[in-house]
Amino acid sequence: MEGWLSLCFIAGSTLLAIWFLELSRRNPNKKLPPGPWTLPIVGSLLHVVGAFPHRTIAELSRRHGPLMHLRLGEVATMVVSSAEVAALVLKTNDLTFADRPRTVTQNIFGSGGKDIAFAPYGAAWRQMRKVCVMEILGSKQARRTERIRTEEVGSLLRSIVSASAVGGAGATVNVSEKVAMLSNDVVSRAVFGGKVAQRDEYIRELGEAMELVTGFCLVDIFPSSRLVRWLSSVERRMRRSYGRMQSIIADILDERKAARAAGDGSCSTDDEDLLEVLLRLQAEDSLEFPLTTEIIGAVMFDMFAGGTDTTATVLEWAMSELVNNPEAMTKAQLEVREVLGEDRVIITNCDIAKLPYMRMVIKEVLRLHPPIPLVPRMARDDCTIMGYDMLKGTNVLVNVFAISRDSRYWENPEEFKPKRFENNNMDYNVTYFEFIPFGAGRRQCPGMFFGMSTVHITLANMLYHFNWMLPEGACLTSFDMSEKFGLTIRRRYDLQLRAITRVGVKDILSK
Numbered sequence: 001m002e003g004w005l006s007l008c009f010i011a012g013s014t015l016l017a018i019w020f021l022e023l024s025r026r027n028p029n030k031k032l033p034p035g036p037w038t039l040p041i042v043g044s045l046l047h048v049v050g051a052f053p054h055r056t057i058a059e060l061s062r063r064h065g066p067l068m069h070l071r072l073g074e075v076a077t078m079v080v081s082s083a084e085v086a087a088l089v090l091k092t093n094d095l096t097f098a099d100r101p102r103t104v105t106q107n108i109f110g111s112g113g114k115d116i117a118f119a120p121y122g123a124a125w126r127q128m129r130k131v132c133v134m135e136i137l138g139s140k141q142a143r144r145t146e147r148i149r150t151e152e153v154g155s156l157l158r159s160i161v162s163a164s165a166v167g168g169a170g171a172t173v174n175v176s177e178k179v180a181m182l183s184n185d186v187v188s189r190a191v192f193g194g195k196v197a198q199r200d201e202y203i204r205e206l207g208e209a210m211e212l213v214t215g216f217c218l219v220d221i222f223p224s225s226r227l228v229r230w231l232s233s234v235e236r237r238m239r240r241s242y243g244r245m246q247s248i249i250a251d252i253l254d255e256r257k258a259a260r261a262a263g264d265g266s267c268s269t270d271d272e273d274l275l276e277v278l279l280r281l282q283a284e285d286s287l288e289f290p291l292t293t294e295i296i297g298a299v300m301f302d303m304f305a306g307g308t309d310t311t312a313t314v315l316e317w318a319m320s321e322l323v324n325n326p327e328a329m330t331k332a333q334l335e336v337r338e339v340l341g342e343d344r345v346i347i348t349n350c351d352i353a354k355l356p357y358m359r360m361v362i363k364e365v366l367r368l369h370p371p372i373p374l375v376p377r378m379a380r381d382d383c384t385i386m387g388y389d390m391l392k393g394t395n396v397l398v399n400v401f402a403i404s405r406d407s408r409y410w411e412n413p414e415e416f417k418p419k420r421f422e423n424n425n426m427d428y429n430v431t432y433f434e435f436i437p438f439g440a441g442r443r444q445c446p447g448m449f450f451g452m453s454t455v456h457i458t459l460a461n462m463l464y465h466f467n468w469m470l471p472e473g474a475c476l477t478s479f480d481m482s483e484k485f486g487l488t489i490r491r492r493y494d495l496q497l498r499a500i501t502r503v504g505v506k507d508i509l510s511k
């Protein structure tokens with residue numbers, strides 16, 4: 001009993017102290033954007049709590065405007081929900097907003113800013129981003145990673161074929177699991193030349209970390225409260241998952257270092273994977289910011305974290321939308337089968353340009369289900385947007401989800417209508433601020449082409465070789481399309497579908 005009383009006393013005094021601290025920080029001379037009413041200590045939190053903050057925040061913005069002020073506990077956050085304001089933040093004032101928030105969980109996830117994705121803007125971030133773009137995400141490596149994709153899509157197809165009966169009722173396949181493995185294997189082969197031995201554990205831990213790193217949990221909104229940090233399990237769970245993933249990456253690093261020391265890790269610079277490039281640069285010691293093993297581990301982690309879940313999410317939603325919209329499924333399958341003929345084994349990237357309808361399907365999926373719905377940025381300096389003051393250190397969330405479902409830019413925005421992309425040049429790789437699933441400006445996703453290449457060839461092959469149906473006993477009216485909130489928005493439940501192999505395909509694939 002006494003223990004509980006002291007705990008309540010400590011809790012009460014900490015909350016009061018936070019409130020007074022926050023009152024003393026408020027600056028009445030500043031003109032902040034509008035926002036919903038706030039309560040002492042928790043601020044606007046009550047408006048946002050719930051399973052789907054991206055949706056709740058979109059709803060709030062409809063009432064308070066395209067630039068909205070939220071106070072999430074101790075953290076001032078500005079939410080951007082229109083294409084026009086997104087352009088002001090990500091283009092006109094790109095340099096000012098080129099930082100990332102430094103929340104407790106993001107700090108753990110981003111290796112204390114030693115990586116790329118959560119690193120503070122500056123020369124060290126520029127250096128590492130440039131190395132990754134030039135060595136794995138850019139054009140130089142395109143040929144090598146193309147071969148990896150083709151091989152990995154081949155094994156995905158074979159694994160589905162072996163599970164399903166030709167022309168028969170087909171077998172139920174866990175599509176979510178298959179595409180998560182595929183995207184992890186593609187990234188891991190490009191990054192360190194092989195597959196992660198503990199792949200399933202890695203994917204599981206990454207999934208858990210992605211759910212925790214949203215910036216909406218108590219430790220992130222009351223970062224100065226020791227009590228909150230002590231009471232909350234999120235920081236501990238985050239450290240545990242991050243620790244497990246880092247130890248898997250550390251094993252990979254150790255193995256490669258041992259192989260190099262034994263003289264069998266060397267290869268020509270044309271064949272190098274990213275890890276080899278980073279170790280060579282470390283040995284040469286020629287970079288402005290020396291590459292420590294910790295930085296190498298952090299950058300490798302970024303490639304996995306940035307490249308696995310996002311790519312798998314697009315594929316998972318693409319298959320969900322197509323099954324949920326049988327007309328679009330039929331059209332996409334007819335296109336890929338008619339254009340490419342009957343006897344193709346594996347469709348590669350050179351074929352993708354011939355599939356305009358499938359490319360529109362993928363754009364529509366990115367519009368309705370942007371994998372990262374709230375793009376996090378932070379102001380590096382004080383500045384003014386739409387006449388409102390944005391103070392240095394303020395967190396900014398660009399609500400890509402709200403923008404891409406806004407009826408001012410999109411007709412019937414909730415409908416899945418790939419054809420809306422037919423007679424316009426709107427594309428994710430050209431900046432139209434109505435459609436920014438990869439963000440924009442200096443911190444725009446560097447893995448866009450890498451990820452989209454995987455999405456295109458995987459979807460084309462899945463549509464070409466199989467007919468997809470709901471599992472036995474399920475019907476479209478009850479088809480589940482619910483979401484699970486995290487840094488990426490995935491399906492709440494794994495997508496299970498029946499894959500029916502087209503007659504003849506089994507023999508072709510076993511060639």
Ligand code: HEM
Pocket residue numbers: 116117118129137187302303304306307308310311314370371372375376437438439440441442443444445446447448450451452455
């Ligand atoms: C195909 C699906 C993908 C989507 C939708 C996606 C989306 C995004 C978004 C919205 C951002 C934030 C951009 C901003 O702040 O403006 C981002 C950043 C990033 N992405 Fe991706 N991404 C994808 C694939 C990949 C892949 C395949 C990789 C690497 C293998 C990758 C690596 C990164 C990295 C390292 C950053 C941080 C960039 C920085 O802060 O400088 N992404 N991504």
